Amino acid sequence: MATSHQASSIEAGRLSAAEIAENFGDLHPQYEPHEAAVAADRCYFCYDAPCMTACPTAIDIPQFIREIQAGHPESAAKTILEQNILGGMCARVCPTETLCEEACVREAAEGKPVEIGRLQRYATDKLMEKGVHPFSRAEPTGKTVAVVGAGPAGLSAAHRLAMLGHDVTVYDRKAKAGGLNEFGIAAYKSTNDFAAQEVAWLLQIGGITVEYGKSLGAELTLDALKADFDAVFLSIGLGGVNALRATGEDKGGVRDAVEFIAELRQADDLTSLPVGRNVVVIGGGMTAVDAAVQSKLLGAENVTIAYRRGRDAMGASRYEQDLAATKGVKLMFNVQPKAIHGNGSCVEIELEYTSATDGTLQGTGETVRLAADQIYKAIGQTLQDQPDGLALEGRKIKVDDAGRTSVAGVWAGGDCASGGEDLTVTAVAEGRDAAMDIHASLIG
Amino acid sequence: MADLTADFLGIKSPNPFWLASAPPTDKEYNVRRAFEAGWGGVVWKTLGSEGPPVVNVNGPRYGAIWGADRRLLGLNNIELITDRPLEVNLEEIARVKKDYPDRAIIVSLMVPCEEQAWKDILPRVEATGADGIELNFGCPHGMAERGMGSAVGQVPEYIQMVTEWCKKYYSKPVIVKLTPNITDIRFPARAAKAGGADAVSLINTINSIVSVDLDAMAPEPTIGDKGTHGGYCGPAVKPIALNMVAEIARCPQTHGLPISAIGGVTTWRDAAEFMTMGAGNVQVCTAAMTYGFNVVKEMISGLNQWMDDKGYDTLDDFVGKAVPNVTDWQYLNLNYVAKAKINQDDCIKCGRCFAACEDTSHQAIAMSDDRVFTVKDDECVACNLCVNVCPVEGCITMEQVPAGQIDERTGKVVSDDYANWTTHPNNPASTAAE
Numbered sequence: 001m002a003t004s005h006q007a008s009s010i011e012a013g014r015l016s017a018a019e020i021a022e023n024f025g026d027l028h029p030q031y032e033p034h035e036a037a038v039a040a041d042r043c044y045f046c047y048d049a050p051c052m053t054a055c056p057t058a059i060d061i062p063q064f065i066r067e068i069q070a071g072h073p074e075s076a077a078k079t080i081l082e083q084n085i086l087g088g089m090c091a092r093v094c095p096t097e098t099l100c101e102e103a104c105v106r107e108a109a110e111g112k113p114v115e116i117g118r119l120q121r122y123a124t125d126k127l128m129e130k131g132v133h134p135f136s137r138a139e140p141t142g143k144t145v146a147v148v149g150a151g152p153a154g155l156s157a158a159h160r161l162a163m164l165g166h167d168v169t170v171y172d173r174k175a176k177a178g179g180l181n182e183f184g185i186a187a188y189k190s191t192n193d194f195a196a197q198e199v200a201w202l203l204q205i206g207g208i209t210v211e212y213g214k215s216l217g218a219e220l221t222l223d224a225l226k227a228d229f230d231a232v233f234l235s236i237g238l239g240g241v242n243a244l245r246a247t248g249e250d251k252g253g254v255r256d257a258v259e260f261i262a263e264l265r266q267a268d269d270l271t272s273l274p275v276g277r278n279v280v281v282i283g284g285g286m287t288a289v290d291a292a293v294q295s296k297l298l299g300a301e302n303v304t305i306a307y308r309r310g311r312d313a314m315g316a317s318r319y320e321q322d323l324a325a326t327k328g329v330k331l332m333f334n335v336q337p338k339a340i341h342g343n344g345s346c347v348e349i350e351l352e353y354t355s356a357t358d359g360t361l362q363g364t365g366e367t368v369r370l371a372a373d374q375i376y377k378a379i380g381q382t383l384q385d386q387p388d389g390l391a392l393e394g395r396k397i398k399v400d401d402a403g404r405t406s407v408a409g410v411w412a413g414g415d416c417a418s419g420g421e422d423l424t425v426t427a428v429a430e431g432r433d434a435a436m437d438i439h440a441s442l443i444g
Numbered sequence: 445m446a447d448l449t450a451d452f453l454g455i456k457s458p459n460p461f462w463l464a465s466a467p468p469t470d471k472e473y474n475v476r477r478a479f480e481a482g483w484g485g486v487v488w489k490t491l492g493s494e495g496p497p498v499v500n501v502n503g504p505r506y507g508a509i510w511g512a513d514r515r516l517l518g519l520n521n522i523e524l525i526t527d528r529p530l531e532v533n534l535e536e537i538a539r540v541k542k543d544y545p546d547r548a549i550i551v552s553l554m555v556p557c558e559e560q561a562w563k564d565i566l567p568r569v570e571a572t573g574a575d576g577i578e579l580n581f582g583c584p585h586g587m588a589e590r591g592m593g594s595a596v597g598q599v600p601e602y603i604q605m606v607t608e609w610c611k612k613y614y615s616k617p618v619i620v621k622l623t624p625n626i627t628d629i630r631f632p633a634r635a636a637k638a639g640g641a642d643a644v645s646l647i648n649t650i651n652s653i654v655s656v657d658l659d660a661m662a663p664e665p666t667i668g669d670k671g672t673h674g675g676y677c678g679p680a681v682k683p684i685a686l687n688m689v690a691e692i693a694r695c696p697q698t699h700g701l702p703i704s705a706i707g708g709v710t711t712w713r714d715a716a717e718f719m720t721m722g723a724g725n726v727q728v729c730t731a732a733m734t735y736g737f738n739v740v741k742e743m744i745s746g747l748n749q750w751m752d753d754k755g756y757d758t759l760d761d762f763v764g765k766a767v768p769n770v771t772d773w774q775y776l777n778l779n780y781v782a783k784a785k786i787n788q789d790d791c792i793k794c795g796r797c798f799a800a801c802e803d804t805s806h807q808a809i810a811m812s813d814d815r816v817f818t819v820k821d822d823e824c825v826a827c828n829l830c831v832n833v834c835p836v837e838g839c840i841t842m843e844q845v846p847a848g849q850i851d852e853r854t855g856k857v858v859s860d861d862y863a864n865w866t867t868h869p870n871n872p873a874s875t876a877a878e
């Protein structure tokens with residue numbers, strides 16, 4: 001029996017299994033063939049297409065859409081995967097509204113871009129449904145490469161290196177590969193265990209060994225990896241989280257959003273996942289939106305995102321903000337947490353209004369209190385476990401355009417490395433490009 | 445409100461939109477629905493001689509090609525003439541004509557090339573009260589193998605002969621329907637005129653194979669494991685039909701011969717174009733077969749609107765108006781100079797004009813790093829390709845370079861003298877007017 005919305009405190013089973021299934025269904029379901037044909041027909045086959053420039057992995061978008069138009073989505077998929085081996089996941093999670101689709105000339109012409117993301121999903125799904133892996137390995141080179149971190153950056157690098165004939169060992173501290181594809185991305189973007197399926201499909205190339213439960217800084221050291229392998233690629237993402245620095249942060253019910261999302265993504269039965277009646281999420285990025293929306297979808301009655309700056313400064317795109325709003329999440333701007341009240345567990349959060357003078361944010365002194373039996377912190381992830389001796393830039397491992405770190409023989413990419421946005425597609429691009437540079441240095 | 449009443453060979457209809465002889469006009473039921481929808485007239489599906497009717501294939505009889513969003517652009521068929529008994533058709537024609545005296549009903553005929561066959565059928569057609577006949581000399585498949593249809597239409601002597609028989613045994617207007625499966629459409633048109641035809645109608649369908657089934661390794665539509673060539677029609681054939689209509693309209697020997705234009709008419713605009721090219725009315729088949737009879741409503745409202753906008757009160761005000769402006773290439777003014785111009789406000793930066801001009805034309809479009817596309821007047825030959833490939837209508841236009849200005853491509857001052865190829869110095873046969 002489902003517990004109602006209105007039950008206070010943190011409860012499992014606020015919604016029925018059927019409601020949960022509907023709420024967590026595919027955000028954008030796969031096109032039917034007819035829908036794909038109609039959508040593909042809208043592409044103008046632009047010269048030196050702006051969408052292609054806007055894609056961090058530079059997929060030849062007009063080409064793959066033309067292949068869908070002409071009735072061979074499998075070769076469209078190959079066009080996509082040649083540039084972006086995680087094209088299936090990217091089709092689901094890329095904020096296309098700020099990438100390829102924003103650049104589409106039909107966005108300029110009619111405010112309605114070609115739905116590139118969904119077409120990409122159509123093509124890649126068609127190929128993967130057939131269980132086909134369209135790439136094969138080159139002659140073995142006898143070279144070995146260690147990849148640390150099996151997220152998008154690591155998987156992308158590993159696949160490219162294996163394809164070029166190198167033997168790759170991927171280490172990850174967790175028991176599953178995929179990184180945030182598996183543990184972070186919102187459940188309604190990656191349904192039916194797609195992240196795990198995609199990893200299994202990717203590994204069909206051969207030449208990649210994955211070792212789970214191996215952490216850099218514990219079982220692994222950079223020096224040992226350097227000694228044992230011809231090259232090392234670091235793709236450990238951002239393992240830490242920023243602290244809130246509000247009084248009462250240690251009270252029960254206050255958690256990191258990424259931890260909650262990971263738990264949600266790994267839950268076998270979402271009706272068993274407890275959720276508060278009143279949930280407040282602190283932050284303004286994708287993580288904040290995902291934590292808030294998924295709380296709502298689990299059956300929370302009131303969900304608020306509290307962001308310390310204005311709407312325009314929000315990391316989440318306007319599309320993501322609107323998605324949150326349509327799901328019933330309330331967005332509050334220019335408020336920062338001041339204190340968390342409650343006896344043992346949180347009951348209320350006290351927010352202070354902010355104003356920015358010359359770019360620096362200050363509390364105005366005026367506060368507001370919101371009921372909160374769960375508070376999620378989504379105020380950014382930080383680098384952790386990075387080996388000593390690697391130069392940093394900002395708070396990330398410093399790399400050049402080719403992904404080289406300050407230490408010879410060591411490359412890095414994805415969220416842990418400097419440069420680029422923290423997106424799945426950027427991680428894939430950086431992994432691929434570093435692999436090409438590693439290859440050049442091993443063969444050259 | 446403009447007056448759309450058409451008077452074609454003395455046959456009146458409330459508008460110039462007739463249904464062509466084809467499945468839409470195959471029986472009473474369809475024709476009544478067509479008249480209710482507003483069609484001005486019909487040419488009844490072609491009748492054959494008395495006796496057992498022809499039989500059609502029992503498998504697919506149509507094939508097609510499509511544009512974006514599966515918009516049907518061309519249709520192909522292997523259907524024969526009516527497969528219903530002559531008697532039944534004649535009774536139905538008489539009944540419908542009685543109930544719709546204000547609409548045109550023309551009976552399409554195809555019987556063997558023997559005088560007796562025509563002598564037998566014509567009085568029976570006359571008895572139905574229908575307004576005229578159309579001789580189907582066009583069907584390019586099936587019937588042609590039996591010496592009828594386009595097998596007759598491709599031999600001008602036969603056309604003349606049969607037309608003469610019809611004029612002899614039938615008192616009302618005789619329209620000769622021409623096949624486009626011929627090198628020069630003026631020959632059959634002249635033959636029809638010589639035989640005494642009151643009008644020609646064109647085009648019938650074009651011989652075609654629309655596609656091949658790559659699994660069956662056979663043309664489509666495929667009947668079992670074989671296919672055959674069929675007749676092509678629909679929007680794709682309009683340009684071919686338009687040219688053939690114009691050729692007849694401007695040929696001194698056939699000029700003034702009434703024309704009923706057929707081929708790809710889909711909206712009011714197609715009809716208006718055919719009529720300015722000399723057609724007194726139009727006939728429609730594929731548009732009705734694709735969208736149903738209600739398409740005529742847009743044709744009526746669109747033609748009305750355009751005539752009102754232009755101040756044309758009756759069809760006669762514009763019929764044939766474009767004919768004097770159809771000429772031979774050799775008479776085009778070589779001193780007319782234009783340049784493409786890209787309107788930057790409308791440009792959506794797709795770059796298709798650039799790809800087209802750079803790869804396949806005259807390298808006359810410049811592309812900047814931030815995707816601004818501009819025409820290089822010193823390279824542009826005004827070919828119009830960029831205009832044609834631009835997805836935004838009206839974004840690229842052809843602007844005339846006024847006389848007195850320099851054409852940056854040739855470095856010469858543009859002259860407003862008319863000068864064509866016949867007088868051009870590069871023409872070995874030049875007849876320079878000295």
Ligand SMILES: Cc1cc2nc3c(=O)[nH]c(=O)nc-3n(C[C@H](O)[C@H](O)[C@H](O)COP(=O)(O)OP(=O)(O)OC[C@H]3O[C@@H](n4cnc5c(N)ncnc54)[C@H](O)[C@@H]3O)c2cc1C
Pocket residue numbers: 093094095148149150151152153154171172173174177178179180181184185186189214215216217235236237238239258261286287290384385413414415416421422423424425427
């Ligand atoms: C909640 C959330 C939602 C997101 N939503 C989107 C979205 O919708 N679209 C989008 O494009 N991006 C999204 N992102 C960002 C995107 O997930 C990341 O940019 C991307 O996953 C980065 O890939 P990566 O390979 O660099 O790191 P990760 O995906 O973080 O992978 C790092 C891997 O390294 C392993 N690892 C970490 N430390 C060690 C160590 N010491 N030793 C061994 N292994 C280690 C981890 O277990 C993990 O498998 C989201 C991020 C979050 C947190």
Ligand SMILES: Cc1cc2nc3c(=O)[nH]c(=O)nc-3n(C[C@H](O)[C@H](O)[C@H](O)COP(=O)(O)O)c2cc1C
Pocket residue numbers: 464465466467489490519520521523524525526552580582583621647648649676677678679681706707708709727728729730731
């Ligand atoms: C299925 C089909 C059957 C046709 N049958 C005849 C026919 O019996 N007699 C005839 O004169 N024309 C016949 N036609 C040709 C049409 O009358 C018309 O000339 C041709 O389709 C071009 O016009 P459209 O482009 O509007 O279709 C047929 C066309 C089609 C598609």
Ligand code: SF4
Pocket residue numbers: 783784800801805806807808809819823824825826827828829830831
């Ligand atoms: S008119 Fe022809 S030559 Fe001139 S710019 Fe356009 S495509 Fe090029």
